[in-house]
Amino acid sequence: MTRTTKFTQFARLAGTAAAVALLGSMAMAQDTIRVDQGGDITELCGSDPIRVALVDGWGGDTWRKITFAELQDEASKCPNVTAEDHTDAGGDQQTYNAAINGYATQGYEIILAFTDFGEAAMPTYRMANGNGTTMVPYFTDLPGTDGVDYAVNPYQDSIAIGNQYAEWMAKALDGEGNVLMLGGPPGASSSSSFLKGFKEGLANHPGLKLLDDDFISTNWNPADAQKAAAGLIAKYGDTIDGIASDFGVTTLATIKAFNQAGVEVPAMATIATSNELSCLYNAGLEDGTAWPYLAVDGSTGDVRFALRAALAAHNGIEWDEPLGVVPYVYADSTQNIVPKCSDIAPPDADLSSLMDEEKLFSLFNR
Structure with a gap:
């Protein structure tokens, strides 16, 4: 589902019948926008x-630090x-909810919250929105109503990205092969959206076979991802031709598992890459061991859209x-697009950021 942010003074009457009707009439089926093509915030x-204030459910990695800097x-x-x-809730939903409630009680004008806990946090968003506070959960497309359950809900269009993965796989594999999808924890809503889009795209290419009807759970954790990949290699051997993933960390762990097993790395499509992954791919280009590769990125810039929508x-x-x-294409072996690699940035740094290079690298030195 795509929507357009189009607010007037009436939209501030959150919870009234008039506001709900107005916001509902403004929901339009429009194309998504690429993350590097946003509008001018000064308006x-x-x-x-x-x-x-920004609230993260999990916020300790470099990707989240770059997001806050953006x-x-x-x-x-x-x-x-x-x-x-x-606030970094450290993976604890009660801490996450308490942080949102705390900022609302203090009268913060805008609260942005990464939708780490999906629909489960909807009651907290609903309570925080209003009385001068504009509550904006972002990243996952939530089922609530703008102006009632939250002010507005900018989101990464994971279904569109899943479609993009499938189309690229068809190109990279000449329309034939066995593919899989890696996701986060079991039932993760964003991973389910990626998988839905991936399946929709695969339906247009009958020569591509999805080996597992569900996404393979990795908990978005490199150790768990490497174990999951080892299990896939044990089950399918070298018959896996392509793997799509919704997180570069798990993609990197999967590549390492294939290398350790001595099995050729399949075509990989991913988002939210890391410096280590990009450098590994670039090294493969130099020594002839690179795999077919698609990376769509710039995802740390999604928060800019959230701030503009909130304002x-x-x-x-x-x-x-x-x-x-939706992200922009950061690397694509079928188009000879090569990602950035830095020998001074942290291994988990996402160099696809929309910040200029000087600001980005100064962040790593803090």
Whole structure:
């Protein structure tokens, strides 16, 4: 589902019948927008002071640190907007909920929350939204109602990305082969969306066979991903031709498992890459061991869309920007697009960030 953020002053009357009807009429089936093609935030700043807080369910890795830096970079374009507060819930939903409630109680004008806990956090979003606070969960497309369950819900269009994976697999494998999908914890909503899109795309290519009807759980953890990949190699041997994944960390772990098993690495399609993965691929290009590879990225920039949508809602400004965001192509072996590799950035750094290189690398030195 794609929607467009288009707010007026009436949208601030969250919870009223008029607001719900208005927001419902504004939901439009429009194309998603690429993450590197967003609008100009300065049109949305307003003049009143606005404090922005970011809440992560899991926030300790470099990807999340870059995301927060991207938020601060985007907010810096508005002299009245500050984004200095960030909570990492450490994987605990109660801590996550408490952080949102705390910022709302303190009267923060905007709260952005990464949708790590999916629909389970909807009651918290609903309680936080209103009374001067604009609550914006982002990344997963939630089933709630804008202006009621939250102010607005920008999201990564995982279904569209899954479709893109399938189309690329068909190209890379000449339309024939056995493929699999790696995801996060069992039942993870974002992984399910990736898989749905992947299956939709595969339906157009009958020569591509999905070996498992569900995604293979990795818990988005490299150790678990490597174990899962070892199990797949034990089960299918060298008959796996392509693997799609919704996280570069698990893709890297899977490649390592194939290398350790002495089995040729299959075609890999992934998102949210890392410096280590890119450098490994580039080294493979040099020594002839590279695998067919697609990386779509820029995902740390999704938070910029969330901030713009939040400001539009908070300030009652009409704003046409699709809420569905898709990444740009960062690496593609079929088009000779090579990813960045750095010998000074951390191994888990995502160098596809929309920040300029000087700002990005200064983050690694903190």
